[in-house]
Amino acid sequence: MQNIFNFVHDYKAVPHFSDDELRKHSRLSQVRVALMFYGSNIDLIDLPLPRNGLIHDWALLHEESPKNTPALSHLEALELFNFTATFSRYSHFPLTLQYLKSADALTDLSYFVPVERKNELLQELAPVLYVHSDCSTPLERDAYATELMKYIRIDSYGKCIQNRNLPEHLADAMESMGSDEFLHFVARYKFTLSFENAVCDDYITEKLWRPLVVGSVPVYMGSPSVRDWLPNNNSAILAVDFSSPKELAQYLHDHNSNATKYRSFLKHKLGEDNEKITNRRLINALNIREWGIDNDFEKGNFIEHFECFVCKQEHSKLNGERTKISDISKAHYDCPIPVSPLTGTENEENWWVGQWHMGKCEAKLLRHYIEIGKTEYNYEEFYDELKNTFLNKVC
Template sequence: MFYGSAFQYDDLPLPREPHHEWALLHDESPKNNYLFSFEEVMSLFNHTSTFRRESDYPLVTQFLESSEWLTSTKHLLSVKEKRQQAEDLKLAPVIFTNSACATASDRDGYIRRLMEYIPVDSYGLCLHNRDLPKHLRDSIEGMFHEDFYKLISKYKFAVAIENALCVAYVTEKLWRPLHVGTIPIVMGSPKVKDLLPSNRSAIIVDDYESVEDLAKYLKYLDKNDEEYEQYFEWKKSGISNGYLLSLLRDREWVYDYSDNIEGINFFEGFECLICRRVHENLKREKTGQEKLEFRAKLEHYGCPAPVNVDDRGQRTLPSYLLTETFTSMKYIAKALRYHLERNLIVKGDSILRTAEHIRHRENQTSIT
């Protein structure tokens, strides 16, 4: 069993026998390991647990505590209260709190352009222009502090742009503003609308032709209280998205790992799934039945290449910083597969040499 962010290809146990089964749990974005963006690596695994709904043990709602937590009005402020807070504290309409800069989604590039049209308070290291209170500056503890929730609730809009644009990769960046009653500005999963509590609960960047068009709509909502407050009708009427409710109802793991809530976490749940599968095949083997075949596909993770946004905020440019890293990992994935299929030694130097050879050969073929 391997955890994606800590995965080292020279940790793979070789030679691999036909009965050896490998499992991957990767709940984080590809910036931690681009290897899983390629078929050559993903198809090595028999069992998977990722944020993709196609994986064997999906973690689509991994950062969402419950439907009750989402509909909570504990931190919800009326639009008049938000306006008063903005006047008293000199707040911008939009809050941005990220400290992981230079991302595969070019989050900073988009917000930098948005700042040309509408004020944004940036509390994190990226595009920093406003300081967090000292007790909220720890990137782990501060993120879940009640005072951090209260700070976000004072704003009309919160940037909810993921650091990668993977299908179904949705984090606390979306759920947190929805919980406190602030409209999230969302860029991330192309299927994020499938997970929203209602049809009118978030603003999706991809619905706008340009960053300027988005800014115009934000300014419109900022000046029209009735229109703005419609984005929180679902807080009163309840979640209308049946698919989201079913995901929360049917998952066997709990997100809150405190002693107050009974249940297993998704690490334990995934281990149990693997055990059930292994024992089912052991029974089949004893009774002469055909064993079940478990094999991962690219769709069990498979994130796209990093991008940069153009002047309109459209993702049309390759990432100047990350494209080479992504490309290098593509050839390492090919080299790793080449070695494993032949039970060759898997070590850094040998893999890198093979990767370079494959890259040179493919480039020569392309030129020809």
């Protein structure tokens, strides 16, 4: 079965509700009132049907990229849910800043390497760092990095287009990337290629925040809305602002050789207090966030807080305060069809383009089954029909 929770039965640790209030609805303890799905593990063949959005609320927790479940990139699937917790600021429970611990982390100098020392390190290091171990991505980031390498030196660690080995104690990049040792390692580089694995509005991961925290200038490619979340207007270089990797490389060379220009991207570390973080949206979002990250046992994590959010919504419904199904829009998980970062067009050789189209077919077929009241179907039946719709291009 799905990764779902019976919130009526699991009413524990819900803030603002007394034991008496929780017991008030104990008669429903054997009835599933709200089901919570983890997007990366959702199984479209094993859904708790029939779907009745007026009686049973479905809540979607999906903080990951569209790689994991392509069907959820499409409105036909998203609209099956009453509540969402995604990376989008427009979801009911936004997780946009799930990888940023605090505003202080952006201004802190614990990992910072002075510009003069970074320039000395250029004798042994390239000016640009690239560390990725997922080599098949919708964004095709390796293709862009490979082209960029023709025009500027890049030290590439990890498993993708590797040209240097990590130190032995950091050899398992996936395990070590959150360690202090790795953060100090990244901090030595003047620039870091911060390329997401997919393009979605507000899908911003540690790939951006890590270099900002340590004081390496991010060269970012990914979320079209990233400007809305940067600490100030000059804290990252966006690949989308350049017509080609060659033009970007020229810009990096220019800033690498000019200390004043380079420092202009480090105001969050070196600027006056009123220059460091000028983005009110970022500050406000961090201030109102009640959950913590990095095993913050005092605040709890976003999973626990989303559970409580859904519990509160169920109380509102049971008390007659909520009488309609929540509205879901594309903005809750906005991940368009992948395009090549080199050409700006769909690349038919990119496997993930086909997966995006297949996900659309999955979403539409599932929606069709639910609308006609079809509650029993097996893998073979579903995927035979899916194959036909996909091959005939009727989705």
